[in-house]
Amino acid sequence: MNLFDVYPLWDIEPVKGLDTTLWDKDGVEYTDLYGGHAVISVGHCHPHYVKMLSDQLGKLGFYSNAVQNSLQRDLAARLGKVCGYDDYSLFLCNSGAEANENALKVASFHTGKAKVLAFRKAFHGRTSGAVAATDNPKIQAPFNATQNIVFAPLNDLEAVDMELSRGGFAAVIIEGIQGVAGIYEPTEEFINGLRLLCDKYGCILIIDEIQSGYGRTGRFFAHQHYGVRADIVTMAKGMGNGFPIGGVLISPSIKASYGMLGTTFGGNHLACTAALAVLDIIENENLIENAAKIGTYFENAFKDDKALKEYRGKGLIIGLELKDEYVGLRNRLLFEKHFFTGAAGAQVIRLLPSLTVSQETAESFVKAWKELTELSPRT
Numbered sequence: 001m002n003l004f005d006v007y008p009l010w011d012i013e014p015v016k017g018l019d020t021t022l023w024d025k026d027g028v029e030y031t032d033l034y035g036g037h038a039v040i041s042v043g044h045c046h047p048h049y050v051k052m053l054s055d056q057l058g059k060l061g062f063y064s065n066a067v068q069n070s071l072q073r074d075l076a077a078r079l080g081k082v083c084g085y086d087d088y089s090l091f092l093c094n095s096g097a098e099a100n101e102n103a104l105k106v107a108s109f110h111t112g113k114a115k116v117l118a119f120r121k122a123f124h125g126r127t128s129g130a131v132a133a134t135d136n137p138k139i140q141a142p143f144n145a146t147q148n149i150v151f152a153p154l155n156d157l158e159a160v161d162m163e164l165s166r167g168g169f170a171a172v173i174i175e176g177i178q179g180v181a182g183i184y185e186p187t188e189e190f191i192n193g194l195r196l197l198c199d200k201y202g203c204i205l206i207i208d209e210i211q212s213g214y215g216r217t218g219r220f221f222a223h224q225h226y227g228v229r230a231d232i233v234t235m236a237k238g239m240g241n242g243f244p245i246g247g248v249l250i251s252p253s254i255k256a257s258y259g260m261l262g263t264t265f266g267g268n269h270l271a272c273t274a275a276l277a278v279l280d281i282i283e284n285e286n287l288i289e290n291a292a293k294i295g296t297y298f299e300n301a302f303k304d305d306k307a308l309k310e311y312r313g314k315g316l317i318i319g320l321e322l323k324d325e326y327v328g329l330r331n332r333l334l335f336e337k338h339f340f341t342g343a344a345g346a347q348v349i350r351l352l353p354s355l356t357v358s359q360e361t362a363e364s365f366v367k368a369w370k371e372l373t374e375l376s377p378r379t
């Protein structure tokens, strides 16, 4: 049987990892500044993470949501404290799309309304509601098309006000920082204005922190740089450092009822253990501070860089928009200097490294970049 061929793949097969280093099957070493789409938050194969997961696997790997599971309660308690939403409730699932799907359902159940306002260039996942709220018709099948989603331009409060005033909206969904689009931030004025408009029109503010959250920006969630509070926050990616887990934080004003949501795998023993190990490491190694520190280093190092049109982002969610003559740089970084990075289209290189990334590694990347761009913009 062949694999269903939906991914264009690099001809590289990593078989071993340690922190931000990867080795391929021929023993060639790479530096990972992408973490497999922002998933690796505490480094590959962190010994504490490996030990906790191995120990749990030897005890009990899985049971469904029909019995008590104190690991889920421990995770909720720990996460509540570190993320600043202690009074909210946690629903556990398995991925980012699922987290958004559940968030949209909760908002719709709660308000009794069906419409959702999302933003141009947004990416919220590939399941039915999440992909409908994603501004990319190429990944929406006819089955996903719905009149219930309206898109407004980011950072345009007037447009949001006009749409919401038509009525019928359950929710507004916005990324903490738009990731897949190429790293675009809502302004402080916009996100605070959005909060007020959601209150005015009685709709739920969902902030999708799946890519921008979990300490990556130097705060637990990107929106916390602006003091705004969401009604629902979604997370995944860095939460399990590669073990699939997603979470939905739900305001105390929204009441749960039996059967309202559900999942077979969500919140299983291994997933909760992975998430607890990640929180241990984030706290013990002060990784949120490290994300801010290394982010500031990158920002300064790339100031006035000759290859860049624009530097965007906060902490360790970074978009490097290239001048036209440098668009081949990502391939050169990979094949000539052995750095894994991400992209958003041909023009933007995305850096989403583990929050453990060291100053030395950051400097080695900048050095490699400058060497490649110094002499000629060969692409």
Ligand SMILES: Cc1ncc(COP(=O)(O)O)c(C=O)c1O
Pocket: 037, 095, 096, 097, 098, 100, 123, 124, 125, 126, 175, 179, 180, 208, 209, 210, 211, 212, 236, 237
């Ligand atoms: C902001 C955002 N939301 C949702 C998702 C979907 O997450 P998943 O691929 O885990 O379903 C992603 C994935 O890239 C994302 O960046």
